[in-house]
Amino acid sequence: MSILVGREAPGFISQAVLANGEAVDDFDLSKFIADKYAAVFFYPLDFTFVCPSEIIAFAHRTEALAALGCEVVAISTDSHFTHSAWRNTPVEQGGVGSVPFPMVADMTREITSAYGVLSEPGNSYYPPGVAMRATFVIDQQGIVRHQVVNDEPLGRSVDEVIRIVDALQFFEAHGQVCPAGWNKGDAGMVTTSWGVASYLSEHADAL
Numbered sequence: 380m381s382i383l384v385g386r387e388a389p390g391f392i393s394q395a396v397l398a399n400g401e402a403v404d405d406f407d408l409s410k411f412i413a414d415k416y417a418a419v420f421f422y423p424l425d426f427t428f429v430c431p432s433e434i435i436a437f438a439h440r441t442e443a444l445a446a447l448g449c450e451v452v453a454i455s456t457d458s459h460f461t462h463s464a465w466r467n468t469p470v471e472q473g474g475v476g477s478v479p480f481p482m483v484a485d486m487t488r489e490i491t492s493a494y495g496v497l498s499e500p501g502n503s504y505y506p507p508g509v510a511m512r513a514t515f516v517i518d519q520q521g522i523v524r525h526q527v528v529n530d531e532p533l534g535r536s537v538d539e540v541i542r543i544v545d546a547l548q549f550f551e552a553h554g555q556v557c558p559a560g561w562n563k564g565d566a567g568m569v570t571t572s573w574g575v576a577s578y579l580s581e582h583a584d585a586l
Contacts, residue, residue, distance in 0.1 A: 381495030383523040388419070388515065389493035394459040394484040396466060398477075402459050406481055408452065409521070416449035416547070417517040418540050421496050421510035425457045425465040429512070429534045431475050436537040438478040447544050448519075451480035455510050456491060459484040485510065496528060504531035516543050518551075559586055 383389075388408075395406035408419070420437065422430040434453060441451050455462075462482040468474025483490065488508065491497040496513040498505035505511060514535055516525035525543045529535050546557040555567030558578060568578040 382526065383494065383515065384526050386523055387521050388417075388517045388523050389490070390521075391483075391490045391493070393490060394486075396459050396462040396482045396484075398479045398481060400463070400466065400477060402463055406483060408483075411452065411481070412450050412517065412521070414519055416447060416519060416544055417452060417515075418444060418449055418544070419452045419454065419494075419515045419517060420535075420540075421454045421491060421494065421513040423498075423505065423509040423512065423531060424455060425461045426468075426473065429532065430455075431465075431470075431473060433512075433534055433537070434475045434478055435470065437480065438475070440537050440541060441479045443541055444544065447541070447548065449516075449544050452483060453478070453480060454483040454485055454490060456485050456488060456508065458486055514540060516540065516547065518547060558582070 390409040392405055392407045394404050396402050422433060424430065437451055437453070444451055462484060465475055466477055470476050485491050488497055491510045494513065494515065496511040498507055498509050498511050500507045502511070512529040512531060512533070512535060514527050515523050518524050524547050527535070542562060545563040546561055549557060549567060553567055555569055558568050566578065566582065568574050
């Protein structure tokens with residue numbers, strides 16, 4: 380697995396099912412997220428177990444991310460036909476419904492490999508050759524600013540994705556870094572010896 384933080388997010392053109400349910404052959408990530416923030420997340424397989432809960436969680440928070448200027452893109456190694464079938468399966472039957480973001484198909488494994496999250500033999504609970512449970516937050520210049528990978532049984536927190544985008548935008552706006560557990564509305568830290576001492580003198584007990 381490669382570390383992409385601080386590097387340009389790999390672009391791609393691939394088949395996908397769009398938010399309106401349309402299946403296309405030429406979804407272009409770079410065009411879709413141009414000048415925007417993005418939460419690009421990979422998941423192992425359609426019609427599985429933890430994955431639908433995460434996709435529905437992202438769907439429930441897409442509006443909150445959109446308010447931050449952040450697009451959401453889902454990717455797995457399934458086909459766009461399978462994505463479409465899963466979207467058209469009712470939630471109460473294990474489907475995900477009409478999720479409000481693109482679901483990209485990566486049957487060639489080229490995208491998953493470019494992001495360094497293609498499972499290999501020995502990857503614990505993952506079957507080989509599927510996308511790992513990975514999330515990338517990308518800034519407006521197309522640079523990866525956050526990357527996290529969970530083992531297959533461990534569902535991710537989508538609220539943490541929102542917190543990361545909030546923190547990134549706070550840093551960009553104020554030039555202050557975000558200490559442990561930072562949430563929107565909290566104080567930042569000035570990156571000087573005085574700034575560290577000042578922050579810790581007020582907040583260390585709450586960390």
